[in-house]
Amino acid sequence: xxxxxxxxxxxxxxxxxxxxxxxxxxxxxxxxxxxxxxxxxxxxxxxxxxxxxxxxxxxxxxxxxxxxxxxxxxxxxxxxxxxxxxxxxxxxxxxxxxxxxxxxxxxxxxxxxxxxxxxxxxxxxxxxxxxxxxxxxxxxxxxxxxxxxxxxxxxxxxxxxxxxxxxxxxxxxxxxxxxxxxxxxxxxxxxxxxxxxxxxxxxxxxxxxxxxxxxxxxxxxxxxxxxxxxxxxxxxxxxxxxxxxxxxxxxxxxxxxxxxxxxxxxxxxxxxxxxxxxxxxxxxxxxxxxxxxxxxxxxxxxxxxxxxxxxxxxxxxxxxxxxxxxxxxxxxxxxxxxxxxxxxxxxxxxxxxxxxxxxxxxxxxxxxxxxxxxxxxxxxxxxxx
Numbered sequence: 545x546x547x548x549x550x551x552x553x554x555x556x557x558x559x560x561x562x563x564x565x566x567x568x569x570x571x572x573x574x575x576x577x578x579x580x581x582x583x584x585x586x587x588x589x590x591x592x593x594x595x596x597x598x599x600x601x602x603x604x605x606x607x608x609x610x611x612x613x614x615x616x617x618x619x620x621x622x623x624x625x626x627x628x629x630x631x632x633x634x635x636x637x638x639x640x641x642x643x644x645x646x647x648x649x650x651x652x653x654x655x656x657x658x659x660x661x662x663x664x665x666x667x668x669x670x671x672x673x674x675x676x677x678x679x680x681x682x683x684x685x686x687x688x689x690x691x692x693x694x695x696x697x698x699x700x701x702x703x704x705x706x707x708x709x710x711x712x713x714x715x716x717x718x719x720x721x722x723x724x725x726x727x728x729x730x731x732x733x734x735x736x737x738x739x740x741x742x743x744x745x746x747x748x749x750x751x752x753x754x755x756x757x758x759x760x761x762x763x764x765x766x767x768x769x770x771x772x773x774x775x776x777x778x779x780x781x782x783x784x785x786x787x788x789x790x791x792x793x794x795x796x797x798x799x800x801x802x803x804x805x806x807x808x809x810x811x812x813x814x815x816x817x818x819x820x821x822x823x824x825x826x827x828x829x830x831x832x833x834x835x836x837x838x839x840x841x842x843x844x845x846x847x848x849x850x851x852x853x854x855x856x857x858x859x860x861x862x863x864x865x866x867x868x869x870x871x872x873x874x875x876x877x878x879x880x881x882x883x884x885x886x887x888x889x890x891x892x893x894x895x896x897x898x899x900x901x902x903x904x905x906x907x908x909x910x911x912x913x914x915x916x917x918x919x920x921x922x923x924x925x926x927x928x929x
Contacts, residue, residue, distance in 0.1 A: 547830055549585050549837040550914045566892055575892040576921045581716070581866060583780045583912035585834070590826035591779060591819045598818050607814040609636050616824040617788060623828075624749060627760050633792050635801055638785040638816070640746050640772045642809040644710075645671040647770055647789075650803040651740050651796075652677055652707040659701060659709045661693065662900030665716045665744070669900075680706065683902045684718065689859030689870065691718040693726055695733060702737050709734050711743040711758060714751060717868050717899055717908045719861025724756045731758060731765040740796070741769045746787075749778040749831060751863040752839060759792065766792040770800060778831060779823040786816025838865045841911040841918055848919065852926040865912035869893070872905040874929060881907070881929075888928040891921050 555563045562580035567573045586592075614631045621627040637643040644667075648658060654676040660668050662681045672679045682698045684691040698709075711730070714721045722730075734741050743758050759766040774787035791797045804810045842860055845867060849856050855873040871881050878897070885891055885907070896906030911918055 545833050545836070547588070547833045549834065550916065551586065552914050552917060553584065553586060555584065570886055570892050572886055572890075572892075575886065575890050576917075576924065577892045578909050578911075578913075578921050579892045579894045581777065581864075581910060582782050583865065583910075584914065584917070585780060585912065587780045587819075588823070588827055588830040590830070591781065591822045594818050594822040595815050598815065604814055607812060607817050609812070609817060612821055613817050616821045620824040621757075621790075625755065625757050625760065627757050629790060629792075632794065633790050633797065634788055635797060635804070636786065636788045636810065636812050636817075637804050638787065638809050638812055639782075640744060640774050640776070640787045641667050641671070642807070643772045643787055643789050643804065644668070644742065644744065645675065646803045646807055646809060647742050647772075647800060648672060648675045648677055648708065649807075650799050651742075651770075655705065656708075657703060657706040659698065659706060659739075661710075661712065661715070663717060663896065663903035663906070664710075664712050664899055666898045666900075668710055668712070668744075677708075678705070681900060683900070684715075686902075689857070689868075691715070691720050693722070693730060695729060698730075698733060702733075702739070706737065706739055709739050709741050711741055713743055713745050713758060714747045714755065714863030716747060716864055717866050717894070717896075717903070717906075719859075719864050719866065719868060721751055721753050721755050721862040722758075724761060727756060727758045728761050728765075731761060731768070735764060735768055741765075743769055743771045745771055745773045746777050747864045748773065750835065750838070750865060752835070753862050755863070759790070763792070767796075768793070770796055775820050775823045775827075779819070779827055781816070781819045781823065784816040784819050785813045786820050837915075838912060841865070841913075841915055842867065844915055844918065845909075845911055845922060848922045849926065854926045854929060856925070856929060865910060867909040867911055868896075869907050869909055870905060871907065871929070876905075878905055884928055885925070889924040891924050 657678045658672045659680045759769040771790040776782035894908035896903030
């Protein structure tokens with residue numbers, strides 16, 4: 545391999561939430577952080593080099609998206625996902641979560657209902673509630689660790705107040721890559737009930753099987769979808785605050801732009817544009833090797849837990865570097881599991897219940913780190929479980 549994913553980088557005292565906020569979130573500083581969904585791998589040199597060149601100019605005025613920025617997104621989507629899009633379909637925003645919150649305001653009124661599929665990325669709950677909308681859950685069905693959509697339950701949950709369906713695709717934390725057939729059936733339900741689809745596709749490049757952007761299935765679905773994305777997860781650039789929204793429907797896009805301008809979340813970090821362009825233009829080979837390394841780490845984790853006779857198990861994800869560990873064969877006292885992880889194993893994992901009550905009994909582990917460090921973390925866990 546050309547790229548060194550085994551390099552250990554000390555991230556402590558770098559204003560990094562994953563390492564420097566342990567005491568704030570967990571009450572302990574001496575933990576190995578296997579929680580926040582960013583990687584412990586250095587951002588590729590093709591990105592770092594262009595940022596350094598920009599720094600040498602010594603000027604950091606107000607940036608704009610140029611034609612090169614738009615072309616970078618369009619070419620990436622065409623190359624990776626066979627999705628042909630136009631400039632007018634794209635608007636830039638300083639992150640997927642701010643874009644999602646703005647979309648909730650743009651396409652619903654206070655008191656309207658927004659549906660999410662739990663267990664799911666927890667900021668989705670926060671911004672429904674902070675916008676004074678009603679959170680409605682459509683829990684996924686789980687069978688021996690494999691999750692599917694419960695579309696019959698979805699139909700029952702829809703009311704005249706239901707305005708938005710939030711799709712997490714690929715799904716965080718369960719790691720599903722939804723099939724084209726699943727997405728098509730879901731989208732038809734939304735079309736039949738005049739419900740807008742907001743699709744969070746930020747993990748769409750970190751996949752181990754074919755990924756289908758929901759808006760590519762048909763023109764009718766594309767006209768009813770706002771897709772949110774960013775190079776942040778793919779290239780470890782979340783701190784540069786550069787995301788984008790895509791919609792073929794000009795009415796949807798214009799309404800969305802009105803709200804992001806009102807909220808002042810359209811201003812992108814100057815290095816965000818620089819990083820996006822470089823990553824999407826030159827980052828293919830790095831991403832190819834990253835996926836190989838992540839797959840090795842997933843397999844290593846599976847084998848390690850089995851070799852050590854651990855009762856902790858997980859189904860290998862179809863996407864993401866996030867492992868949805870089940871502790872259900874160990875105990876029903878999940879507060880005790882959490883306490884044991886923190887006080888004895890000394891590792892920080894995301895507690896499953898924060899992703900919705902369906903996550904009770906699970907903990908999310910981030911395996912995007914050098915394998916030697918992953919082995920240390922797993923050793924700490926199995927020693928006490």
